[in-house]
Amino acid sequence: MKAFMDKEFLLSSGTAKTLYHDFAEHMPILDYHCHINPQEIFENRRFDNITQVWLGGDHYKWRQMRSNGVDEAYITGNGTDREKFQAWAETMPKLIGNPLYHWSHLELRNYFGFQGYLNGDTAEEVWNLCNSKLQENSMTVRDLIKQSNVTLICTTDDPADTLEWHQKLAEDKTFDVQVLPAWRPDKAMGIEKPAFAAYMNVLSQVSGVKITTFAALKEALKKRMEFFASMGCRVSDHGLEYVMYVPAKEAELDAILAKGLEGQAISKEEERKFKTAFMLFSARQYNRMGWIMQIHYGCKRDNNAYMFKKLGADTGFDCISSYTPSAQTADFLNALSTNNEIPKTILYSLNPNDNAAIGTIIGCFQEGFPGKIQQGCAWWFNDHKAGMTEQMVSLANLGCFGNFIGMLTDSRSFLSYTRHEYFRRILCDILGSWVENGEYPDDRKALETLVKDICYNNAVRYFGFKLDEVN
Numbered sequence: 084m085k086a087f088m089d090k091e092f093l094l095s096s097g098t099a100k101t102l103y104h105d106f107a108e109h110m111p112i113l114d115y116h117c118h119i120n121p122q123e124i125f126e127n128r129r130f131d132n133i134t135q136v137w138l139g140g141d142h143y144k145w146r147q148m149r150s151n152g153v154d155e156a157y158i159t160g161n162g163t164d165r166e167k168f169q170a171w172a173e174t175m176p177k178l179i180g181n182p183l184y185h186w187s188h189l190e191l192r193n194y195f196g197f198q199g200y201l202n203g204d205t206a207e208e209v210w211n212l213c214n215s216k217l218q219e220n221s222m223t224v225r226d227l228i229k230q231s232n233v234t235l236i237c238t239t240d241d242p243a244d245t246l247e248w249h250q251k252l253a254e255d256k257t258f259d260v261q262v263l264p265a266w267r268p269d270k271a272m273g274i275e276k277p278a279f280a281a282y283m284n285v286l287s288q289v290s291g292v293k294i295t296t297f298a299a300l301k302e303a304l305k306k307r308m309e310f311f312a313s314m315g316c317r318v319s320d321h322g323l324e325y326v327m328y329v330p331a332k333e334a335e336l337d338a339i340l341a342k343g344l345e346g347q348a349i350s351k352e353e354e355r356k357f358k359t360a361f362m363l364f365s366a367r368q369y370n371r372m373g374w375i376m377q378i379h380y381g382c383k384r385d386n387n388a389y390m391f392k393k394l395g396a397d398t399g400f401d402c403i404s405s406y407t408p409s410a411q412t413a414d415f416l417n418a419l420s421t422n423n424e425i426p427k428t429i430l431y432s433l434n435p436n437d438n439a440a441i442g443t444i445i446g447c448f449q450e451g452f453p454g455k456i457q458q459g460c461a462w463w464f465n466d467h468k469a470g471m472t473e474q475m476v477s478l479a480n481l482g483c484f485g486n487f488i489g490m491l492t493d494s495r496s497f498l499s500y501t502r503h504e505y506f507r508r509i510l511c512d513i514l515g516s517w518v519e520n521g522e523y524p525d526d527r528k529a530l531e532t533l534v535k536d537i538c539y540n541n542a543v544r545y546f547g548f549k550l551d552e553v554n
Contacts, residue, residue: 087200088188093468093508098525099515106534107507110553112500113542114236115318116377116491121238121248121262123497125255128224133213134164137190138171140495142399143183148174149399159394165210172206182467182505189501194227224497228260231500234550235261237318242268242307243282243289246314253315261548266311266319266374271304272361274343275354283344295344297336301364312372317546319369321362323380325407326430328414331356359415366419369426375546376426379462381407381433403433403464409440416448416456427452427545429488431459438474442481454486454545462493466502471509479513485533488542507538 290303490506
């Protein structure tokens with residue numbers, strides 16, 4: 084029997100162990116998509132206790148605590164931080180097979196030196212150990228980032244954002260990790276949302292463009308894109324129900340926008356036409372500016388009306404959508420290809436059934452750059468061992484796996500960089516199994532290149548950030 088999460092964790096062959104320890108283990112991290120707060124980085128926040136850094140805002144953990152019958156007072160409510168930590172610790176033993184069990188113990192080991200396992204009985208020991216460690220000078224936000232060997236971070240930012248904290252970080256010469264904004268215009272595209280009209284007023288004010296027509300909206304967005312570009316932005320991100328293609332004429336778009344500005348109800352057909360035009364415009368702009376377009380789709384958000392009314396969005400009540408028509412994804416990219424206007428694009432579906440469809444779609448539009456159109460890594464509900472394995476094997480079966488840009492963090496926690504270790508161990512185990520099974524030669528030079536590229540170097544090349552590759 085193997086020891087619990089020892090140094091060979093998830094590495095089932097000699098080749099896998101060699102690939103991980105010799106090539107993957109010490110590679111840097113390019114965090115090209117996350118949700119951490121740039122203000123906390125600039126102010127170099129220090130956390131008072133493990134609950135603040137571990138459970139604050141972490142809807143992954145909240146979902147499992149609810150599944151274990153924990154009262155909401157000890158999840159998002161007014162329970163004390165110690166009580167919330169105890170509730171999480173008592174939930175942990177039941178999470179066998181869940182990546183949270185692995186991630187949590189990797190974080191306890193890598194950042195706090197705890198070699199045991201967390202449960203209700205060990206909670207007091209872990210609480211005291213972690214809280215004592217968090218008071219050390221090496222445990223501020225910036226130190227956690229540096230300890231994790233992160234070279235660059237892309238946050239997630241609204242077009243109306245002032246980006247003041249990014250500006251301050253850029254001017255701060257005491258911190259050498261780049262922290263860049265990423266363009267996330269979901270509010271500008273959410274014409275069906277009740278808050279759309281109010282948001283358009285805000286966007287009009289910050290852009291200096293009165294938004295009354297679709298042309299004016301595009302002009303306002305262009306101005307904000309130019310501002311983001313001046314702050315180092317090279318990456319966009321969109322959250323969609325699915326990648327849609329329902330074209331419409333400009334007059335229709337003006338009429339739909341007018342309804343949205345007046346707070347009138349928007350039909351599904353009108354929503355799809357507006358979002359199709361919005362995405363086509365955005366993609367063409369990204370192509371012109373040399374930005375990367377990320378599209379996350381396949382999520383049905385804000386289920387459980389009672390809890391949504393009580394807690395709001397991003398609190399753990401989203402699920403996988405089964406409606407992700409791949410033909411429209413191809414049609415959308417095809418419309419851009421007519422005039423060679425497809426930017427570098429990363430497609431992430433929350434539905435693992437879409438893996439093969441994405442793998443075949445991206446193969447239709449690869450030109451001009453190795454891996455120009457990417458299938459993104461296993462995302463959200465899929466970033467567990469089985470999901471990561473399934474995504475990587477599918478991509479390898481259908482595409483050029485050696486050009487894959489690897490893992491992102493997609494987290495609000497400064498301890499979540501262990502997800503990259505988790506991914507890299509699984510990657511090396513997959514590659515090692517193919518070598519051990521005679522499906523790929525034991526060519527250590529080629530394997531070293533594959534591992535280092537997928538872990539880091541491919542992302543450096545793909546995004547074009549001012550970073551050195553690791554040889």
